[in-house]
Amino acid sequence: MTETVTVRVQRYRPEEDQEPWAQSFEVPYSEDLSILDALNQIKDQQDPTLSHRWSCRMAICGSCGVMINGEPRLACKTFLRDYRGKDALEVRALDNFPIERDLVSDISGFIDHLETVQPWLIRSDEQPVSAGAYRQTPEQMQRYAAFSQCINCGLCYAACPQFGRDPAFLGPAALTLAQRYNLDSRDEGASQRMNWLNAEAGVWSCTFVGYCSQVCPKDVDPAAAINQGKVASDINYAVNLFNILRGKDDA
Amino acid sequence: MRRSHEPIAWSLFGAGGMLLAFIGPGLVLATALLPWLAAHDPVATHAAVGALLAHPLGKLLVLACVVLPLFHTLHRIYHSLHDLHLRAPRRLMQLLCYGGATLLSGVTAWWLLLI
Ligand code: SF4
Ligand code: FES
Numbered sequence: 272m273t274e275t276v277t278v279r280v281q282r283y284r285p286e287e288d289q290e291p292w293a294q295s296f297e298v299p300y301s302e303d304l305s306i307l308d309a310l311n312q313i314k315d316q317q318d319p320t321l322s323h324r325w326s327c328r329m330a331i332c333g334s335c336g337v338m339i340n341g342e343p344r345l346a347c348k349t350f351l352r353d354y355r356g357k358d359a360l361e362v363r364a365l366d367n368f369p370i371e372r373d374l375v376s377d378i379s380g381f382i383d384h385l386e387t388v389q390p391w392l393i394r395s396d397e398q399p400v401s402a403g404a405y406r407q408t409p410e411q412m413q414r415y416a417a418f419s420q421c422i423n424c425g426l427c428y429a430a431c432p433q434f435g436r437d438p439a440f441l442g443p444a445a446l447t448l449a450q451r452y453n454l455d456s457r458d459e460g461a462s463q464r465m466n467w468l469n470a471e472a473g474v475w476s477c478t479f480v481g482y483c484s485q486v487c488p489k490d491v492d493p494a495a496a497i498n499q500g501k502v503a504s505d506i507n508y509a510v511n512l513f514n515i516l517r518g519k520d521d522a
Numbered sequence: 523m524r525r526s527h528e529p530i531a532w533s534l535f536g537a538g539g540m541l542l543a544f545i546g547p548g549l550v551l552a553t554a555l556l557p558w559l560a561a562h563d564p565v566a567t568h569a570a571v572g573a574l575l576a577h578p579l580g581k582l583l584v585l586a587c588v589v590l591p592l593f594h595t596l597h598r599i600y601h602s603l604h605d606l607h608l609r610a611p612r613r614l615m616q617l618l619c620y621g622g623a624t625l626l627s628g629v630t631a632w633w634l635l636l637i
Contacts, residue, residue: 473526478605
């Protein structure tokens with residue numbers, strides 16, 4: 272007889288459910304079956320009404336983030352074998368986001384935060400295309416390389432207690448992205464982004480819990496990026512104070 | 523976006539942490555040795571500590587060793603209580619933590635000046 276695993280999956284269908292509830296499914300166990308494979312199997316063979324997001328199946332697109340036994344994880348990068356022998360295997364929608372349906376979260380607040388920090392190269396004067404690419408040495412790229420690995424999965428937002436309490440907080444990935452561009456030798460937009468970093472909803476809502484960096488599937492280390500942002504904001508504060516004392520306007 | 527004034531608290535927190543990291547163990551050792559030295563040779567110990575506190579640089583050192591860790595600790599306590607979901611008005615907690623640190627710093631400075 273094939274071994275099966277019970278997966279408890281959160282269901283929420285706004286047109287008929289008052290609140291989310293858990294439904295159990297039996298899935299045949301296999302060493303190489305990911306949680307995403309299990310969810311797809313449930314949807315294909317047991318209940319076609321189950322809704323969940325996915326695309327690449329290889330930890331690149333960032334769309335399959337869910338809570339697995341209470342931990343924010345990519346369903347495609349987590350395997351049934353990791354939970355073998357555990358009492359339960361429970362999958363639910365990401366914490367700290369409104370649920371749209373079943374395992375699908377409404378992450379629009381997170382996407383808005385990403386856009387807020389203007390995550391693109393800002394130049395005071397754009398070079399014409401004919402002049403070629405903006406050049407950079409490998410050392411210059413190394414400064415921000417790790418922070419540019421983010422796949423916008425939102426796991427760090429599900430992990431962040433400050434974002435959970437105040438969705439206005441720009442949060443780990445957006446602040447990391449701001450730092451990524453501020454560290455880029457080709458960028459000249461740091462002064463614009465600092466306005467956001469300097470605010471309470473910027474780097475200063477972070478109390479260095481650090482769980483964001485633990486759950487990040489791409490080792491981006493957003494907690495380190497935020498701490499670098501704090502140092503930058505601290506210096507910016509001192510410079511601004513100095514300028515005010517010299518009679519210049521508050522920036 | 524309004525600028526947060528948290529950098530002031532964070533700088534003091536950082537300076538306190540740095541100070542503790544570098545000379546914290548030395549401070550603990552010195553404090554632990556003091557009673558023993560005092561019991562061994564009360565007159566010389568009293569004179570030595572008195573000389574340290576009489577010198578302006580000595581006063582500054584002792585002030586830094588008290589004030590910075592004070593801000594460091596109360597800053598961490600303030601944010602940890604927030605993380606623990608303590609239900610208290612934000613302003614009141616700020617007044618208690620940072621006001622408390624400021625008051626105790628003032629008292630320390632005053633006491634050092636009196637010596
Ligand atoms: S920083 Fe990491 S956890 Fe956060 S969105 Fe990017 S990849 Fe996901
Ligand atoms: S399906 Fe693309 S990251 Fe998991």
